[in-house]
Amino acid sequence: MVSVAEHGSVGSKARVLLIGCGGIGSVAALNLELGGKAVVTAVLRSNFTHVKQYGINFRSIDHGVIEGFKPSTIVNQIPDVTDSEAEPFRFIICTTKNTPDVPPTIVDLLKPAVTIGHTVIVLMQNGLNIEIPVPKAFPQNICLSSVTFCGSHEVATGEVLQEDNDRSTIGAFRNEKLWPEDENNAAREFCAIYTAGGKCVADFKPDVAFSRWRKLLYNACLNSMCAVTDLDTGRMQLADSALDLLVRPAMNEIRAAAKAHGIDLPEELVELMVSMDPITMYNPPSMQVDMRKGRFTEFENIVGEPVRAGLSKGVSMPILSTMYSLLKALQWRTRERRGMVGIPARVDHTTTTR
Structure with a gap:
């Protein structure tokens, strides 16, 4: 096993690379900078020019109203630290959409910025089995899971609305080539840095699988159905029979699949997830926002992976299998609209003889 040494700091502050600065990423950057224990380099794409000039405005349940916030460094491409003169990053946080069916892959994004054996990779992303390609590409680097409930959206360029408290569970994806103690210490270190400002909660939870399956109750079921129906979580709760005929049965499919893999999700979690968003918040979850904006969705990791995991153990998953097929067709539509x-x-078939 390899012991991973700590480095990549500026004075007493950790150097952090944040890939993706939308709703979740912007809140992450704010927490890290305000905590005073991190210096953030944020990689932005579509909102780069605006944020570089004007910063990010927040209306946040955790932070109140903040105008013109800027991370320490704002760039529009992944820094290349393979240059011997470049300073390494202690943490790289990925908050971008994880779409394995659409390039670039997570490994392609990470490769230029990872210092082998030192950088800790944090996947602040949704879904199941998202970590699989990372240890194959970076076997000497610790990879952490961050399962986040935040209710944060970029409602306009540089405008972030956060209506739910930022709560995360952090743990290490086990890598048999690394020492578990090093992995757990890195997770605790990240929790301390992330929560230093006192405005969020990040709990160290070594049982990563439980945390990820638990969030799938919301994401694979409610999130995906909001995307397909274009009903936000409030309207989904109000719609006739939507919860009883679609959402709750789908959540029980997730519970059954998780149980087949040794993860016991208590029955009461179903009602907790159903009512997590107050009706009058009318919250459009992430996949619905992506669909409305014509973006690719994370349907493979959020729905496809748990469906495949359940079916591999003989679990019947009719509702989520149907949702997966619908989302796959909608992803094809997005690819077609983008010329991919x-x-x-x-052909004008009014003049064509069949």
Whole structure:
């Protein structure tokens, strides 16, 4: 086993690279900078020019109203630390959408910025089995799971609305080539840095699998159904029979799949997840926001992976299997609209003999 040494700091502050600065990433950057234990380099894409000039405005349940916040460094491409002169990052946090069916892959994003054996990779992303390619590409680097409930959206360029308290569970994805003590210490270190400002909660939870399956009750079921129906979580609760015929049965499919893999999700979690968002918040969850904006969704990791995991153990998952097929078709539609799929030209069939 390899022992991972600590380095990548500026004075007493950890150097942190944040890839993705939308709703979740912006709140993460704010927590890290205000805590005073991190110096953040944020990688932005579509909102780079605006944020570079004007910063980010927040209306936040945790932070109140903040205008013009800027991370310490704002860039529009992943820094390359393979140059011997470049300073290493202690942590790289990925908050970008994890879409294995659409390039670039998570490994492609990380590769230029990882210092082998030193950088701790934090996947602040949704879904199951998202870590699988990381230890294959970076076997000497610790990889952490951050399961986050935050209710944060970039409602306009540089405008972030956060209506739910930022709560995370942090743990290490086990890598048999590394010492568990090092992995757990890195998770605790990240919790301390992230919560130093006192405005959020990040609990060290070594049982990563439980945390991820637990969030799938919300994401694979409520999130995905909001995306397909275009009903936010408030309207989903108000819609006739939507909860009883779709959401709750789907959540019980997740419970059954998790149980088949040794994870016991208590029955009361179903009602907790159903009512997590107050009706009058009318919260559009992440996949619904992506669908409305014509973006790719994380359907493979959020729905496809738990469906495959359940089916592999003989668990019947009819509702989520259907949701997966619908989301896959909708992803194809997005690919076609972006010119990534070629289709035959339309023919006027009023003049064509069959």
